[in-house]
Amino acid sequence: MTVTLPDLAATAALGTAIAGQLAPGDVVLLKGDLGSGKTMLARAILAALGVDETVPSPTFTLVQTYETPRFAVSHYDLYRLKHPSELDELGLDEALDNGAALIEWPERAESRLPLGALTVHLMADHERRAALMGPARWHSLESTYV
Numbered sequence: 653m654t655v656t657l658p659d660l661a662a663t664a665a666l667g668t669a670i671a672g673q674l675a676p677g678d679v680v681l682l683k684g685d686l687g688s689g690k691t692m693l694a695r696a697i698l699a700a701l702g703v704d705e706t707v708p709s710p711t712f713t714l715v716q717t718y719e720t721p722r723f724a725v726s727h728y729d730l731y732r733l734k735h736p737s738e739l740d741e742l743g744l745d746e747a748l749d750n751g752a753a754l755i756e757w758p759e760r761a762e763s764r765l766p767l768g769a770l771t772v773h774l775m776a777d778h779e780r781r782a783a784l785m786g787p788a789r790w791h792s793l794e795s796t797y798v
């Protein structure tokens with residue numbers, strides 16, 4: 653499914669729809685060029701899950717974990733990863749035991765990522781939009797995103 657994201661309200665609505673389906677063990681891959689809106693969507697998902705603290709872009713720490721009333725969510729930004737093997741030190745397996753993960757720049761460690769993720773490809777060329785691809789259980793997003 654592809655949706656247009658003309659403003660941050662649209663990003664918030666998409667974040668709410670994704671948050672509503674998110675469960676422990678889930679991975680959301682946030683792809684797209686610099687400035688395409690990956691962090692904004694991660695913030696929208698976290699806000700919908702009840703995170704009210706500031707969500708910085710984890711550019712230097714590479715990962716920041718948030719407690720939500722439902723489960724923990726780890727927000728990764730792999731832009732500065734030099735080699736996919738560095739992901740092994742960032743605790744993704746442990747994070748997925750009890751929580752979910754949102755991963756910006758997953759291309760940096762594609763070979764190390766679990767299968768079955770929801771991929772959101774953000775684009776910001778002539779208009780902002782998001783293309784979503786994932787296993788069947790994510791297909792109901794189409795009916796929850798309005």
Ligand SMILES: Nc1ncnc2c1ncn2[C@@H]1O[C@H](COP(=O)(O)OP(=O)(O)OP(=O)(O)O)[C@@H](O)[C@H]1O
Binds near residue numbers: 657687692756
């Ligand atoms: N739906 C939207 N409508 C309008 N502006 C948006 C939207 N989504 C994001 N932006 C704006 O685009 C800018 C970049 O967004 P963001 O930081 O989320 O990009 P990013 O993909 O995470 O970039 P990076 O690759 O550097 O991490 C922000 O200033 C944000 O306000």
Ligand SMILES: [Mg+2]
Binds near residue numbers: 756
């Ligand atoms: Mg970002």
